[in-house]
Amino acid sequence: MGVMSGAEPKLEPQMLTATEITSRSRPLTLVVRVVFAIPIVLAGGVVGLYVLLLGWGWLLRIRRVSDGTRRATKKGNRYLRRLAGTRLGMLYFDLGALHHVGRRSGNPYVTPLSAYPLGDGFVLSVAYPKVDWCENVLAAGKCMLRWNGKEYALESPELIPAAKAMKAYPLLVKPFLAAQSPASQKFIWLHRSKSDGQQAL
DSSP: OOOOOOOOOOOOOOOOOHHHHHHHHHHHHHHHHHHHHHHHHHHHHHHHHHHHHHHHHHHHHHHHHHHHHHHHHHHHHHHTTTTTTTTGGGGGGEEEEEEOOTTOOOEEEEEEEEEEOOOOOOOOOSSSOOHHHHHHHHHHHHHEEEEEEEEEEEEEEEEEEEEHHHHGSTTTTHHHHHHOOOTOOHHHHEOOOOOOOOOOO
């Protein structure tokens, strides 16, 4: 009788071909590419939007474009009011909600607009020669601003030169203001009311 060997047969190591290696690494490579592509695409989108808005700012010097933009802004304000004055609204050019009273009607109004701290108050940019909210605030001498989730009682409005107002604006916002026509652009500085108990800005 023959003697059976108890040793197990040796398994030769299996070598992968170049095609198999490539096919196995392809999903990982795709994931890496997507991970790196997402921030690049987002950054490109932000830069593209910034350039687009900046270019539109220069187009506002054209009367027809300016009037059309103003009409569109009034329609869009009904949606921006939900965002204005909140912490989320700060992501869009420090969007605040200005509460003011009509100089003739006496009706209360809420206008979404960008507000930037300066000294003891806020600076607001007036992009057009005649704006109702600005006329209302100047006539009443006071208003209330909801900004970054807080409310500020403001008073003593005064028109200030662009050189002084620019101190309040971030570097990336200044080109938008420079694009506007100097003939129609104004800046109003509102000071915090003495009776306002809010903390420092």
